[in-house]
Amino acid sequence: MDVIALIGRILFVFLFFGSAMGHLTQTAAMAGYAESKGVPSAKAATFGSGVLMVIGGLMLLLGVWADLGALLLVLFLLPTAFLMHNFWKETDAQAKQMEMIQFNKDVGLAGGALMFFGLYAGPGSELGLTITGPLF
Numbered sequence: 001m002d003v004i005a006l007i008g009r010i011l012f013v014f015l016f017f018g019s020a021m022g023h024l025t026q027t028a029a030m031a032g033y034a035e036s037k038g039v040p041s042a043k044a045a046t047f048g049s050g051v052l053m054v055i056g057g058l059m060l061l062l063g064v065w066a067d068l069g070a071l072l073l074v075l076f077l078l079p080t081a082f083l084m085h086n087f088w089k090e091t092d093a094q095a096k097q098m099e100m101i102q103f104n105k106d107v108g109l110a111g112g113a114l115m116f117f118g119l120y121a122g123p124g125s126e127l128g129l130t131i132t133g134p135l136f
Helices: 002-025 027-036 042-062 066-084 093-120
Strands: none
Touching (some): 002 042, 002 093, 027 042, 042 066, 066 093
């Protein structure tokens, strides 16, 4: 089962690394979108979210306090879903559909990250192929 959990971690964080690259290499363009959604300090928030995805993703992938890494991803995903993908505010049907898809993706990924937290957190976490034990 350790290998299956490792494969799951690899597949799960792949999306975050790709997204983080966009946040870190196209910060100005992505900050413009964030600003249009009313995000305060959009450029700093865009860069910070990219860093958060890299750190949380690496922690979960490598098993370095994987429980904390999973929580960092949740801390990125839930605010992003509600601030950036608030489909209920859209008036255009196509834009509403696209934002709903992104909202549901972020909420679903947050659920997956919470499941990883549950697997790795606390005493008795015996999942192998990690560098450290849980922080919590």
